[in-house]
Amino acid sequence: DTLTRRRFCSGLAGLTGLAAGGFSRPAFAAPATLTAQKARVQLAPEGYPATDVWSYDGSLPGPMIRAPQGTRLERRLLNSLDVPTSVHWHGIRIDNAMDGVAGLTQKAVPPGEGFDYAFDLPDAGTYWYHAHTNSMEQVARGLSGPLIVDEAQAPDIDRDEVLMLGDWLLDPDTGRFAEPFDHPMSLSHGGRTGNLVGVNGRFDHGLTARQNDRLRLRLINSATARIFVLRLQGMTGWTVALDGMPLATPEPLGAELILAPAQRIDLIVDITAEEGTPAALAMAMQDDSWRALVEVAVTGRAATTPRPAPPALPPNPAMAPPDLSQARALDMVMEGGAMAGMEGATYQGERLDFRALIERGQFWALSGQAGMPESPFARLSRGEPVRMRLENRTAFAHAMHLHGMHFREVRADGSFGPMRDTILSIPDEPLEIAFTADNPGKWLFHCHMLAHAASGMTTWIEVA
Ligand code: C2O
Ligand code: CU
Secondary structure, three states: OHHHHHHHHHHHHOOOOOOOOOOOOOOOOOOOEEEEEEEEEOOOOOOOOOEEEEEEOOEOOOOOEEEEOOOEEEEEEEEOOOOOEOEEEEOOOOOHHHOOOEOOOEOOEOOOOEEEEEEEOOOOEEEEEEEOOOHHHHHHOOOEEEEEEEOOOOOOOOEEEEEEEEEEOEOOOOOOEOOOOOOHHHHHOOOOOOOEEEEOOEOOOEEEEEEOOEEEEEEEEOOOOOOEEEEEEOEEEEEEEEOOEEEEEEEEOOOOEEEOOOOEEEEEEEEOOOOOOOEEEEEEOOOOOEEEEEEEEEEEEOOOOOOOOOOOOOOOOOOOOOOHHHOEEEEEEEEEOOOOOOOEEEEOOEEEEHHHHHHOOOOEEEOOEEOOOOOOOEEEOOOEEEEEEEEEOOOOOEEEEEOOOOEEEEOOOOOEEEEEOEEEEOOOOOEEEEEEEOOOEEEEEEEOOHHHHHOOOEEEEEEO
């Protein structure tokens, strides 16, 4: 009922004052297997029921997978769920056969069976892994975890903290996931947004630090729809990497950070707050107030003076911008959804009007195609530079993600933005991205608001 619901939500707003305990760094050694299995975890505050989730290795988020840059990662997925599944290693410039997309790069792994993932890690940075079979439901149920690739030479920091932001839509009375995962409201509007927000699977994840400590914060948005608007309190700092890829120059933090679904931001921050004064990573609420998402308890002082700005992280290989003079131009029109709709689109080879599409659960289309088309949106030759205009004719923002390769925004003045694998497209704001199609294979391009991906906004390109 609404009263309990209100209490549930406002219980979360009252985080200030909660004792933030010290959390030790998760162990580095991860098992050579990764088991997709059911688990029961306490997502909601104490006093509320626990939640039955789908997890990797029984925890939510899944175990931290961490390896040095340039090494090979091997994990055997064991499927102990009742449904088929597969794992996608988001943001890794990966061998196509290991990309984990059921129906495109592999067969979904049936219950009781396994799949051996093995691939090289060319780039250092903050990545993540998640289910890529019916991901709208499987990721929302908990199938995701952090994947960190370490630079040979770590930056000069006191601590490295992985903060996996997420949200869950729960029934406060039962602790169960509320509402069908394919609710038409989620499909046609902004996706499935949770009523409980948390970090690393906890609604009250906290940190301790001393004044003038320098932390690397690796923010990962694992939510299936929520765009986080974030602000730091009691800290100053720099953005040093986006979607795993280092910025050429660390960028001093502005007023707000925007973290769309699947995006990552690496920050290096200095704690400026004095002992006993508040420091936090805060998120904007719908009413424009701010709520602490991660409280930092400041205990003592590490040094008397802050350090100078950090140098850039070492660049990853293959970060040269694409040659636009030779680039193949592609146009992608995004249509559909509530409040905009569309005339019609092709779905499974058939041209349908909007009403008929909706009956099939398809609310969106990419360039006239709803859902995964038989043939690719574009066939590219290996090494070909590509520029792609994204025209958002919908009434919603979309977090567009390309598998297998990072891209750069081409700004209006022709300059390049930083390398990303997921970019937020805003209605009526023209957006252009460019990349060199240097990774052969079949690569998905889709909205990472996973309800949108499932209801039309998924296509693929082929690099041969
Ligand atoms: Cu992170 Cu196709 O997804
Ligand atoms: Cu979308």
